[in-house]
Amino acid sequence: MNAAAIIVRAPAGVVVAVLCLFPLLFSDFVTSTIGVRSLFLGIAAASITYLVLHAGMISFSQTALYGIAGFTMANLAAASGGIEHIRILGLDLGESWGPWQAAGAGVAVATVIGVAFGFVCRASYGIYFLMLTLALAVLTFYFFGQVPQLSGFGGIGNVPRPHLIGNPVTDPTPLYYVALAGAVGIYALFRSLVQTPFGLTLQGIRDDPIRMRSLGFRVELHRTLAFGLGAFAAAIAGILSVWYSGQVSPGSIDVIRTIDVFAIAVVGGLGRIEGAWLGAFAFTTLDYAVKRWVGDALGSALDGVTRFETWFGIIFLAILLVSPGGLVGLVQSLGRRIHVRVRRQRQMPDDLTGPAPRAIEERRQRTDEG
Amino acid sequence: MIACGALAVTVAWLASRAIAAPPTFVIVTLNGLTIAALYFVVASGFNLIFGLMRFVNMAHGSLYLLGGYVAFEVQQKLVGGNSAFISAGDVGITDWLLPLAAACGVVGLAGLVLHQVILRRAEGQELRQAVITIAVAVVLGDQMLAHFGGVAEDIRLPEWLERGVSLHVYGVTYSLFRLVVLAIAIQLGLALVLLYRRTRFGTILRAGVDDREMVEAIGINIQVVFAVAFGLGAVLAGLGGVLGGTMVALAPGEDSNFLLKALIVVIVGGLGSLAGSAVGALALGLVEAYAQTYLVFGERNYTYLAILLTFGLLIVALAARPEGLLRGRS
Numbered sequence: 001m002n003a004a005a006i007i008v009r010a011p012a013g014v015v016v017a018v019l020c021l022f023p024l025l026f027s028d029f030v031t032s033t034i035g036v037r038s039l040f041l042g043i044a045a046a047s048i049t050y051l052v053l054h055a056g057m058i059s060f061s062q063t064a065l066y067g068i069a070g071f072t073m074a075n076l077a078a079a080s081g082g083i084e085h086i087r088i089l090g091l092d093l094g095e096s097w098g099p100w101q102a103a104g105a106g107v108a109v110a111t112v113i114g115v116a117f118g119f120v121c122r123a124s125y126g127i128y129f130l131m132l133t134l135a136l137a138v139l140t141f142y143f144f145g146q147v148p149q150l151s152g153f154g155g156i157g158n159v160p161r162p163h164l165i166g167n168p169v170t171d172p173t174p175l176y177y178v179a180l181a182g183a184v185g186i187y188a189l190f191r192s193l194v195q196t197p198f199g200l201t202l203q204g205i206r207d208d209p210i211r212m213r214s215l216g217f218r219v220e221l222h223r224t225l226a227f228g229l230g231a232f233a234a235a236i237a238g239i240l241s242v243w244y245s246g247q248v249s250p251g252s253i254d255v256i257r258t259i260d261v262f263a264i265a266v267v268g269g270l271g272r273i274e275g276a277w278l279g280a281f282a283f284t285t286l287d288y289a290v291k292r293w294v295g296d297a298l299g300s301a302l303d304g305v306t307r308f309e310t311w312f313g314i315i316f317l318a319i320l321l322v323s324p325g326g327l328v329g330l331v332q333s334l335g336r337r338i339h340v341r342v343r344r345q346r347q348m349p350d351d352l353t354g355p356a357p358r359a360i361e362e363r364r365q366r367t368d369e370g
Numbered sequence: 371m372i373a374c375g376a377l378a379v380t381v382a383w384l385a386s387r388a389i390a391a392p393p394t395f396v397i398v399t400l401n402g403l404t405i406a407a408l409y410f411v412v413a414s415g416f417n418l419i420f421g422l423m424r425f426v427n428m429a430h431g432s433l434y435l436l437g438g439y440v441a442f443e444v445q446q447k448l449v450g451g452n453s454a455f456i457s458a459g460d461v462g463i464t465d466w467l468l469p470l471a472a473a474c475g476v477v478g479l480a481g482l483v484l485h486q487v488i489l490r491r492a493e494g495q496e497l498r499q500a501v502i503t504i505a506v507a508v509v510l511g512d513q514m515l516a517h518f519g520g521v522a523e524d525i526r527l528p529e530w531l532e533r534g535v536s537l538h539v540y541g542v543t544y545s546l547f548r549l550v551v552l553a554i555a556i557q558l559g560l561a562l563v564l565l566y567r568r569t570r571f572g573t574i575l576r577a578g579v580d581d582r583e584m585v586e587a588i589g590i591n592i593q594v595v596f597a598v599a600f601g602l603g604a605v606l607a608g609l610g611g612v613l614g615g616t617m618v619a620l621a622p623g624e625d626s627n628f629l630l631k632a633l634i635v636v637i638v639g640g641l642g643s644l645a646g647s648a649v650g651a652l653a654l655g656l657v658e659a660y661a662q663t664y665l666v667f668g669e670r671n672y673t674y675l676a677i678l679l680t681f682g683l684l685i686v687a688l689a690a691r692p693e694g695l696l697r698g699r700s
Contacts, residue, residue: 058497120685120689121689123689124688124689126496127426127496127500128637128688130497130500131633131637131688132685132688132689134630134633135630135633135634135681135684135685135688136685138630138681139678139681139682139685142677142678142681143678146674146675146677146678147675255626255630256508256626259504259508262501262504263501263504263505263508266501307512307513307516309508309509309511309512310508310509310512310513310516312508313505313506313508313509313512314505314509316501316505316508317488317502317505317506317509320498320501320502320505321488321491321502324498
């Protein structure tokens with residue numbers, strides 16, 4: 001192994017080592033607020049990145065789907081405020097479910113609803129797709145807010161966690177490793193799909209849906225299934241977030257939260273799946289830093305208000321204006337600058353929406369003219 | 371076919387409700403029309419910026435709320451001095467018009483800055499514009515929360531504007547100001563049609579949207595026209611904020627609420643179509659008003675599901691006709 005290869009591999013090795021030993025290196029509080037949160041927010045953001053990167057679909061629904069998984073689990077498990085005796089369509093489902101069964105049901109329900117959402121959006125592209133998924137997200141938010149049988153605005157508290165995880169407040173280590181396993185699993189899933197016939201077809205559809213259709217591919221079916229896949233990842237994140245906080249309410253899937261998760265994906269960089277976790281790490285670290293230091297320094301002046309959203313917005317804006325590729329883009333250009341050959345230089349398209357909508361637009365103009 | 375059938379059933383059902391209690395129906399209809407007027411004012415600015423010029427401005431709701439808060443602040447300074455509460459008797463018409471002018475000026479300026487400093491860097495890149503303006507909206511929303519707090523505020527009116535007037539229809543009295551808002555919206559719609567269709571500015575704007583290079587080649591500075599148009603769109607958001615802050619209330623969260631409403635109106639109506647925006651605003655306002663009152667079936671009260679119905683209809687409309695109900699023809 002030559003020197004250049006070591007320089008390329010060393011940072012990755014350090015990252016893997018830190019990820020594996022995180023609970024040993026940092027305090028319980030940091031493990032919980034930065035470690036666990038970065039991992040599950042990263043999974044949610046990764047589902048956005050995956051859909052943009054490989055399917056050209058900009059989805060604002062991921063936080064809503066994450067909430068659907070959380071609400072389903074909280075209702076089925078014996079949580080306070082959940083359904084007391086579970087009866088759906090006359091089907092008696094018993095008193096309450098074990099935490100694992102409830103979590104599995106949450107992921108299944110969110111995935112099925114994700115496929116349904118994908119079906120609704122299957123023929124929309126570009127900005128229309130964005131708006132439609134935003135509308136679905138707001139619909140989901142109001143649905144849980146307005147239907148007291150499933151949640152109501154107060155939400156559901158005291159959601160039981162599996163025995164394996166215990167109580168993350170006193171010991172976050174088990175939850176950290178469960179979340180790490182989830183993150184690695186989702187990452188591996190997304191990576192492994194890239195080179196499959198499904199993944200390649202999806203990328204073809206991203207680049208030129210009209211050509212793919214005329215080649216005989218079922219464009220709508222692939223887009224629907226890809227959206228369902230994104231919903232599956234978002235659902236895993238939703239389950240982990242409920243295990244983390246022990247509660248779920250419409251407030252955890254409102255427009256602000258939706259924007260936060262979307263911003264995490266964009267700040268991290270939509271050019272690589274890894275960017276999602278980088279963005280999540282930046283988000284949680286900033287949250288921690290603002291509360292810890294800025295809060296202390298300006299606490300008395302601002303009456304204890306730390307204004308995290310302002311700081312996050314400004315930094316978000318700065319990163320967007322400096323580096324369209326997000327933090328991943330920054331890291332890559334830094335890598336290039338110190339003359340380390342990055343194995344695969346991926347050029348981010350200038351427009352983050354990718355070429356698909358533009359191709360359609362041009363074609364439409366051509367047909368209009370012709 | 372299904373849509374026509376559903377519409378016919380809805381109209382028949384509303385007619386039966388109208389015959390059962392005419393005064394309620396008149397008031398609910400007026401509520402729907404006046405809230406539609408407010409949506410139209412906000413959406414007409416959004417239609418100009420997003421529908422016509424294709425700048426994805428997710429901070430439009432923030433401009434709306436900013437306009438409302440600026441007017442509120444100016445009115446407090448003008449009337450109340452330092453006391454937090456002002457009574458309607460102390461407010462003259464200038465105490466409402468001056469804040470309105472101030473709000474339109476400040477928001478117009480804010481829109482110009484947003485366009486010149488930030489959005490022009492991302493011309494033609496829809497997603498970048500969306501995320502950049504989202505970041506701006508997050509910062510603005512948080513700063514407004516810091517300055518004006520979480521309590522709902524409203525802009526006060528002179529006493530003679532605040533009262534109800536008798537309509538001589540089933541003995542109904544209705545708020546004069548809400549009727550004024552309706553009149554303002556209608557006049558604004560007509561003025562914008564004239565601006566787009568009958569003035570040199572409107573012609574250049576439409577030509578610039580269709581083919582920028584050609585317009586520039588003729589020797590017109592299209593960037594100035596775009597900047598003015600963007601500023602105008604922002605001013606309309608500010609105007610909406612003052613009307614909304616007087617008619618409804620100003621509170622954190624109203625920014626994303628009105629952004630969503632403007633999005634719904636413009637997208638359901640079709641991007642760039644002013645008539646479409648009017649139809650979209652009417653549909654949204656009336657559906658909201660009727661659903662909030664009439665979703666009662668005997669013992670069962672479903673009015674809390676009104677908001678779900680609104681968004682459900684939006685999704686059905688978008689999924690069925692992704693290009694909008696009245697596709698803009700330019």
